[in-house]
Amino acid sequence: MNADLHCHSYYSDGLLSPTEVMRRAHAHGVELATLTDHDETAGVSEAHDMAKELGMRFVSGVEISVTWGDDQTIHIVGLNIDIYNPALSAGLESVRSGRDARAMKIGAELEREGIDGAYEGAMRHALNPALISRSHFARYLVERGLGKDVKSIFTQYLRRGTPGYVPHQWATLQQAVSWITGAGGMAVIAHPGRYWLEHKEMEAFLTEFKDYGGRGIEVLSSSHKPDKVEIFADYARRFDLLASRASDFHAPGESWTDLGKLPDLPRDLKPVWSELL
Numbered sequence: 001m002n003a004d005l006h007c008h009s010y011y012s013d014g015l016l017s018p019t020e021v022m023r024r025a026h027a028h029g030v031e032l033a034t035l036t037d038h039d040e041t042a043g044v045s046e047a048h049d050m051a052k053e054l055g056m057r058f059v060s061g062v063e064i065s066v067t068w069g070d071d072q073t074i075h076i077v078g079l080n081i082d083i084y085n086p087a088l089s090a091g092l093e094s095v096r097s098g099r100d101a102r103a104m105k106i107g108a109e110l111e112r113e114g115i116d117g118a119y120e121g122a123m124r125h126a127l128n129p130a131l132i133s134r135s136h137f138a139r140y141l142v143e144r145g146l147g148k149d150v151k152s153i154f155t156q157y158l159r160r161g162t163p164g165y166v167p168h169q170w171a172t173l174q175q176a177v178s179w180i181t182g183a184g185g186m187a188v189i190a191h192p193g194r195y196w197l198e199h200k201e202m203e204a205f206l207t208e209f210k211d212y213g214g215r216g217i218e219v220l221s222s223s224h225k226p227d228k229v230e231i232f233a234d235y236a237r238r239f240d241l242l243a244s245r246a247s248d249f250h251a252p253g254e255s256w257t258d259l260g261k262l263p264d265l266p267r268d269l270k271p272v273w274s275e276l277l
Contacts, residue, residue, distance in 0.1 A: 003032035003273050004260050006063065006077055006190060006218065006246030009047070010127045012037035013135035015251035018047035021259070024252075026054040028260035032273055034061035034079060036190075039095040040131055041083040059276050062088075063190055064179065065095055065170035068205060073168070074195055076176045077218070077246070080276050081185035088183040095171050096130045103132045105166040106158075110137070113163045115146070134158045135250065150254050160196060173205075177212040188216035188244050188272060192235070193228040206239045216242035216272045220265055222256035223248065233266045243269035 008014035009021050016024065018035055025033045033056055035047040044060045051058035059080040066074045081088060107119025121140035126132040138153040147153040157164040171179075180187040189209060197205060206217075218224075219232045220243075236243045243265050247257045265271055 001031050001271070001273060002029050002260050003245050003271070004030045004247050004249070004262070005032070005034050005059070005061070005079060005188070005244050005272065006036050006221070007034070007249040007259060008037050008063075009035055009043045011040050011043035012063075012128070012131045013133040013250060015254070018043035019050045021249070022047050022050040022054060022056065022058075025259040026051075026056050028258060030056060030260040032057040032059070032277070033259075034059050036061035036063040036077050036079075038063050038075075038131060038133060039065055039092050039099075040128070041081075041089075041092065042128070044083050057277065060185075062092065062180075064092070064176040066173050066176045067168070067170045068173050069197075069201065071167040072195060072197065073170060074173070074205070075190035076173070076180065076214070077188040077190045077244070078176075078180035078183070078185040079188060079216075079272065081180060081183040083183075085179075085183035088179045091171065091175060091179040098168060098170070099130060099132055102166055102168045103137075106134070106137055106164050109166060110141075110157065110164045113157075115141070115144070118164075134164075137164065151256075173208060174212050177209065177214050181213045186216060186242075186272060186276065187212075187214040188218060188242075189214065190218055190246070191221040191223040191248055192217060192232055193221065193224045202235065206235060206241070210239060210241070214241075215275075216244050218246045219243040219269060220245040220262045221248060222246075222262070229266075233269060236269055242272040242275065244272045
């Protein structure tokens, strides 16, 4: 199945509307789609309606920001959630409430590097100011001519160990998984290859994730080269995790992989959609 179970609209840090995201997914042959905006479900109903109109299967989704271990930011995708669940809604609101304070700190750090007006510039790129993110800063810095694209800006200014990186306390892993499962959904680890976790740390993280009720892991992600795919396929086997397929699409020409364009999952893995449909 051409399933794509992680993407974003302009309700968080994507550039397209939920309707446009679903139309693009359908045009690229996606058969099962979701919308997983960061800490926000405002675009899910619109995406659902368009997917239904196009005859495409759809599950509701969200991507929750988590702090784990030594200030490591990790993202957990929730699939097939009840977006009106009170505990989930309250939890997402609590996570969103810290974004502006972090953004102001990022702006201050970049100003120390001689880049003035970054906070204001990033805000101009954010449709929803409550969901301001590093992607909005990256687009502003590209606009300023400080890098050729968003990817290079992240590498130079916004990743851990660079001048504009600001650590932040998001939800705990236990909170994120409990909000998702409490809303009837499935918790899936987003793009695990992006995290600075050594083998022992990854094993500890996966053990904790499973203990809290986590069910899946993105084996196929736009962040994963073939060697990473095999690494996380092996983790899925060892920890009995369902495997997901996810482009993490944000915008045309900006994302590593477009909607619906990932290869097939390894045949011996059990896909997440086997328990979603």
